[in-house]
Amino acid sequence: MYLRHYQLQRKPFQITTDPAFMWLGEKHAEALATLKYGIQENKGFLLLTGDVGTGKTALIKLLLQQIDVSVLVATVPDPGMEAIDFFNFLADEFGMKRRFVSKGEFLIEFKRLLLAAHAAKRQVLLIVDEAQRLSPDMIEQVRLLSNIELENRKLINIFFVGQTEFNRTLLEESVRAVRQRITVSYHIEPLAEKETAQYIEHRLKVAGARQAIFTPAAIRRIHAFSGGNPRLINILCDHALLTGYSRGVRTIDPAIVQECERELRLPEMRAAEFKEKTASGFVAPGDGAPLSPQSPAGEGPPAWRLPALLVALLLTAFAGIVLYQYRSDPPRRWATEEIAPQSYPAITGAKREAAREAETQPAAPAAPAAPAPLLAAAGGDAPPREVSRETLRTNPFAQGKIILFFPHNSNELRRDVLEGLDEIAKYLKAEKHLKVRITGYTDSVGSLTYNLSVSQFRANSVRSYLAGKGIEPERLVAVGLGPKDPIASNDTPEGRERNRRVEIEPLRD
Incomplete structure (x- = not known):
């Protein structure tokens, strides 16, 4: 929405991973070189850790693009599962084309896969993402996969990718065997x-x-x-x-x-900051607390000069502290643990081969239709309906609140949504008494804290767009409620798509 304003050709700060924007600083370039070396030299166990949002996902995507296309790769985006489910997931990733009911059956077939890959001079790489979710028992199960080897030859490289707390897990005595086998590791530091x-x-x-x-x-x-x-x-x-x-x-x-x-910042964070400021009993004027203790009553110069001097000194000191903190102290920031991780798609050898044959295969059935860009909901049990152009021009809220939808993990406003917002802005300019509530929502995937921040971000995006069209900001109330009040099931991709939305409804006095 702001591209023309800044003379940009595309949005520069999307939170989704885009290889075109990949920037390798010294830390990320060193990490990439270290991991490539570990894979090429068949080092066995590799480890990449870093806080959420430090670029692990982008780095792994780049690594998968640069390794030999013959490498068989399987990725496990969420290892928090039972052992047999984990083994069946690997079987699917490696294209083994069958399901297993026991660990023994899987290991027999998995050994055949590794030996066949070795005979064909193909490396095998297993990437376990979100490794901090692995239980000690599952870490041991993963280690046992590496026991399938030839003399002086590893048949599989196992690559753990996780948040910083995975390093603490590896210090536990129960996973000492895995810790001792990690030969290549790198921790990504912030910029x-x-x-x-x-x-x-x-x-x-x-x-x-x-x-x-x-x-x-x-x-x-x-x-x-x-x-x-x-x-x-x-x-x-x-x-x-x-x-x-x-x-x-x-x-x-x-x-x-x-x-x-x-x-x-989330409301809880703002409340915590206010509490810190008021802990000593001193708050800014108008916040409801005195700047200094009440001076004793009395008459004549000695009774009021001393309290007045104390108040003046306190005010000067308070102003100096505020100025110093603003200039020198970093503001409170989000804990990176509160930001939901991103996943990256698996790129397996089997899938690469399947991709080469895709052009000759019949087209897959069409995916379910995405929801219309703008819907109106009258409330109750009635399903939302698409809003006509004529309704948008005359009274956007004639059929109830307006609902607009967002892609996953994004605050991007589509062109057809922007056109609808333009009509809403025109209506609000004409109805100068009208205020609106803008409520952002997400699906249920990810942490609650992250979803609350994303939903607030989406609501703020709509609010800022309408304000940029000339609507007074005080008439626009933006609220983020995260996954609360879903309008569809979060158990299906189609339902989650409908829950990633912003609702705009009038607030009448």
Whole structure:
């Protein structure tokens, strides 16, 4: 929605992984080289760890693109399952074309697969993502797969990819055998301030930027808030561009970044900050607490000069502390554990071979139709209905609240949705007394904290767009409720698609 405003060709800070925007800083380039070496030299067990959002997903995607196409690859995106389910998942990934009812049956067939791959001079790679979800028993089950080997020759490389807490799991005595077998490991650290600036500049350049959009001070503020976490950098930068667009400015300064920080923090975080500020009994004027203890009653100069002097000193000290903290202390930021992980698709040898034959196969059945971009819901049990152009032009809320939909893990507004929002903005300009509530929702996949932040982000995106069309911000109430109040089942992809939505409804006095 803001591309033309900043003279960009594509959105630079999407939270989904896009290889076109891949930026290899020193840390990520070193990690990639280390992991490629481990695979090429058949080192057995490899380990990649890092906080959520530090770029593990993008790095693995790039690694899979660069390794030999003959390598048989299986990825397990979520290993939190029973052992027999884990083995059957591997069987499907490696194209073994059968299901197993016992571990013994699987190991017999799996050994045949490894020996056949060795005879064909093909390496086998197993990637276990979200490894921190592995129980000690499942870690041992994975280790036993590596016992299928020839003399002086590993038949499978096992690659653990997990969050930082997986390192603590590996220190447990029960998994010592696995810990001792890890020969190649790398931990991805967050970006330094200079790297954050390079990362932002790179993504803007790929998106077509012709001049700097973020001031150096704004980038410093972004780094302080995000802690150098690439995913948080993307979220904050995208929201800052949206805010700048709604204000009609083309340069993002620290004030805009600071405003976005406040909007992106969850209510619980804002309450915690207020509690910290008021813990000592001193709060800003108007917050309902005194700046100093009540002075004793009395008459004459000695009775009021001392309290007045104390108040003046306290005010000066308070202002100095606030100024110092603003200039030197990094603002409170999200804990990276509160951001849901992203998964990457499996790229297996069998699937590569199947892809080569895909052109000669009959077309697959059409997927279920996606929901219409804009629906109206009258309430009760009546299903939402598509909104006609005529209704949008005359009264968008004639049939009830408006519902619009989002792709997975995204705040992207589609073109047809933007056209509908334009009509809603025209209606709100005419109905100057009308306020609206903008409520964001997600599906149930991922952590509650992350879903709340994504839903608030989606609601803020719609609010900012309408504000940019001239609607007074005080008439637009944006709320994020995460996975609450689903309108479809979260057990199916189609149901989850319908639950990723924003609802706009009028608030009448």
